[in-house]
Amino acid sequence: MLEKTGVPDPEQVKDITPSEERLQKGPVVIVECFQNIPCDPCRHACRQGAIKEFEDINDLPEVDHDLCNGCGLCISECPGLAIFVIDATYSEEEGLVKMPYEYLPLPEENEEVTGTDTEGRPICSARVIKVQNAKALDRTPVVTLAVPRQHLMKVRSFVRKGGE
Amino acid sequence: MTSLQKPEIAIVGGGPAGLSAALSAVRQGAEVMLIDRDPALGGQLVKQTHMFFGSRKEYAAIRGIDIPGKLMAALEEEGPEKFKPLLDTTVLGYYDDGVILADKEEEQAMLIKPQKTIIATGAAEKMLPFPGNDLPGVYGAGAVQTLMNVYGIKPGTRVLMIGAGNIGLIVSYQLLQAGVEVAAIIEGAPKIGGYLVHATKARRAGIPIKTSHTIKEAYGKDSVEGALICSLDENWCAIPGSDLDMKVDVICLAVGLTPQTELLWQAGCEQKYIPELGGYVPLRNEKMQTSLPDLYVAGDVACIEEAGSAMVEGKIAGLYAAADLGYAEKVEERYTSYYRELEELRAGPTGAKIRQGLSRLNGGV
Numbered sequence: 001m002l003e004k005t006g007v008p009d010p011e012q013v014k015d016i017t018p019s020e021e022r023l024q025k026g027p028v029v030i031v032e033c034f035q036n037i038p039c040d041p042c043r044h045a046c047r048q049g050a051i052k053e054f055e056d057i058n059d060l061p062e063v064d065h066d067l068c069n070g071c072g073l074c075i076s077e078c079p080g081l082a083i084f085v086i087d088a089t090y091s092e093e094e095g096l097v098k099m100p101y102e103y104l105p106l107p108e109e110n111e112e113v114t115g116t117d118t119e120g121r122p123i124c125s126a127r128v129i130k131v132q133n134a135k136a137l138d139r140t141p142v143v144t145l146a147v148p149r150q151h152l153m154k155v156r157s158f159v160r161k162g163g164e
Numbered sequence: 165m166t167s168l169q170k171p172e173i174a175i176v177g178g179g180p181a182g183l184s185a186a187l188s189a190v191r192q193g194a195e196v197m198l199i200d201r202d203p204a205l206g207g208q209l210v211k212q213t214h215m216f217f218g219s220r221k222e223y224a225a226i227r228g229i230d231i232p233g234k235l236m237a238a239l240e241e242e243g244p245e246k247f248k249p250l251l252d253t254t255v256l257g258y259y260d261d262g263v264i265l266a267d268k269e270e271e272q273a274m275l276i277k278p279q280k281t282i283i284a285t286g287a288a289e290k291m292l293p294f295p296g297n298d299l300p301g302v303y304g305a306g307a308v309q310t311l312m313n314v315y316g317i318k319p320g321t322r323v324l325m326i327g328a329g330n331i332g333l334i335v336s337y338q339l340l341q342a343g344v345e346v347a348a349i350i351e352g353a354p355k356i357g358g359y360l361v362h363a364t365k366a367r368r369a370g371i372p373i374k375t376s377h378t379i380k381e382a383y384g385k386d387s388v389e390g391a392l393i394c395s396l397d398e399n400w401c402a403i404p405g406s407d408l409d410m411k412v413d414v415i416c417l418a419v420g421l422t423p424q425t426e427l428l429w430q431a432g433c434e435q436k437y438i439p440e441l442g443g444y445v446p447l448r449n450e451k452m453q454t455s456l457p458d459l460y461v462a463g464d465v466a467c468i469e470e471a472g473s474a475m476v477e478g479k480i481a482g483l484y485a486a487a488d489l490g491y492a493e494k495v496e497e498r499y500t501s502y503y504r505e506l507e508e509l510r511a512g513p514t515g516a517k518i519r520q521g522l523s524r525l526n527g528g529v
Contacts, residue, residue: 003355006328006363006373035360036512038472039217041225057219058512077225079215080361103341120370139227140215157368 002034007118017153018065027070027087027096030153031061033080045077072098076140086152095152096129101143106131107160115147115155124151126158167275171197171248173485174264174278176255176427179207180471181463181478182284183235188482188498189282190239190246192491196482197276198247199266201254206232207286208306209471211313213341214334217359218472218509228471229313250274258431262458280458280485283428284478287421287442287464292326295381297415301388305335305418312342320414324391325349326379330358332418336366339416347412350377350393352400359514380407382415391415423465431459440521442468447525450503451484452477460485469518476506 002008018028029050031042036058043051043061050068051061072085075098087096097115107113107128115126130144147155173189175182178200186196204210212228223231239247250266253274257265264276289304291297303311303319305327311317323344325336328351336346349366354376356363363373380392380402395406422443425435434447434455446454446461453460462481463474479502487495510518 002360002364004375006356006360006367008364032364033361035514037217037359037361037514038219038470038509038512039224040219044220045225056511057508058514078361079217079225080359081365082361116368116370118364118368120368138215159370 008032008034013153016063022065023086023088026089027072027085027098028065029063029068029070029072029074030084030086031063031074031078032082032084032156033061033078036060039079041077041079042074042083045074047071047073072142075100075142076137081140084156088149088152090146093148094146095149096144097147097152097155098142098144099156100140101157102140106133106141107143107158111160113145113158113160115145115151116157116159117154118156120157122159123154124148126155168263169197169274169276171195171276171278172489173197173280173282173482174199174276175282175284175482176264177207177284177286177463177465178202178205178249178251179284179286179463179474180209180231181286181465181474181481182207182282183232183239184475184478185282185284185460185462185482185485186247186478187235187239187242188479189486189491190242190482192483192486192493192495193246194486194489194491195246196248197250197278199250199253199255199264199276201252203252204232205236205249205251211309212334212471213313213338216471218470219505221505222472222475222509224472231471255427258427260432279489280460282452282460282462282478282481282485283465284461284463284474284481285424285427285465287468288424289417290420290422292379292417292419294379296383296388296391299382299384299388300386301384301413302382302415303417305331305416308414308416309335309338312338312344318342318344319416320388320412321345322347322412323414323416324379324393324410324412325416325418327351327418327420328353328356328358328363328373328375329418329420330362331421332416333358333362333366335416335418336371337362337369340366340369340371344414346371347410348372348374348393350374350379352376352378352396354398378402379415388413388415421464421468423468425465428454428459428461428465431456433459436525438521438525440517441466441525445525450480451499452481453484457488467518467521470509473506473509473518476502476509480506
């Protein structure tokens with residue numbers, strides 16, 4: 001139970017998972033925000049109108065996956081670092097997970113790392129595809145990992161091999 | 165002997181509430197003296213390296229450390245000649261005749277008699293009683309943050325965090341960012357108190373969160389070498405046989421805040437004990453004016469809450485302190501917009517405790 005453990009329940013994750021049909025069309029946002037708190041930068045970050053306008057600042061973000069083009073502008077804008085973009089169309093075996101990553105040193109592109117889940121458990125090998133750290137990201141770098149496709153909804157962080 | 169200074173408005177405390185109050189009062193046209201004991205303005209903001217929540221008007225998605233600079237730039241634009249910061253200056257007393265005694269850099273006594281005073285002194289951390297809590301290595305979370313984020317010093321190598329409120333969760337994450345291991349976050353309550361996104365961030369980085377757990381004792385010869393923790397049943401009683409020995413060299417306490425109301429007591433403001441708001445808090449009206457007409461409050465000293473709400477309260481206090489001096493332009497209009505903003509911030513489930521506390525404060529029960 002999220003409130004007790006800090007780990008989202010499988011049911012909660014299922015509710016925010018885009019349809020298989022949408023996943024086949026390309027990159028799409030995953031917003032892992034499950035608590036009504038006063039916060040709305042995500043919806044101001046989205047230029048596609050995919051995150052619906054809030055009636056109340058305490059609303060949960062409501063995502064229209066069909067309007068989302070997976071641009072990822074919202075990732076570094078979320079104060080809770082709860083937004084990811086996944087792309088199931090990367091290759092036959094692999095998909096991409098884009099995630100916020102605020103630790104130094106940053107990984108290198110093409111580096112092999114270990115993908116970890118919402119409990120920090122290692123679940124698979126992953127490869128760093130891209131590391132974005134432009135000024136506009138305001139010190140919340142965005143790292144893109146290639147992971148086995150079945151782990152796209154599981155990998156939410158990573159550890160570097162040979163220590164942190 | 166020192167001469168008496170007579171600013172129109174004095175603000176005690178240059179954190180988010182005090183700085184916002186200064187900006188709001190200067191914008192009305194009043195002249196403001198802002199007194200802070202630290203060498204730089206910003207209060208606790210100077211170590212908040214994470215992005216803030218809340219609304220865009222109150223700097224959501226901006227890092228706390230970047231907010232003082234934005235407020236200072238706005239003050240610079242509004243009228244630098246009206247704004248006088250007094251740094252390295254500790255207010256020691258507030259006297260019957262409205263005179264503030266302050267101490268500048270521990271060598272110069274100052275007497276200040278403002279027409280209006282805004283107290284924005286913030287909060288102090290609570291302590292937790294347990295054997296060994298006086299060992300070196302037991303820190304308050306604020307001290308850990310200051311060491312790491314202001315001075316670049318690691319407090320130790322492996323930390324046990326006590327408290328899963330926002331501060332405990334955020335400081336745990338910042339410890340990881342500084343390269344310090346966090347053995348666990350433990351929390352006496354059965355649920356995580358802070359925002360769950362902070363909790364998931366700590367969890368996916370591998371930090372266990374143990375709710376219904378408390379610390380029994382800290383041990384070590386000259387400093388902390390470990391801690392015994394145990395689980396609690398639904399009545400908050402230790403479950404026999406549940407002891408766990410954690411080898412850590414730092415125990416970090418993040419067990420809540422309490423308003424720093426000493427100056428308000430000295431001034432003779434009416435106060436009331438409201439647990440939901442953090443302890444004794446001053447009675448005040450919608451203008452943030454206390455039972456003493458020349459004394460206003462804003463921020464954590466009035467109610468333990470988020471920095472976003474503290475900033476809005478500061479705007480309201482600054483607005484009315486200035487308006488009462490005759491700087492009354494657009495007061496109603498501005499107040500309405502600030503009030504609406506506060507209501508929005510407090511409207512959700514996480515604001516329930518604050519709403520309940522405020523209604524008890526005003527309801528007189």
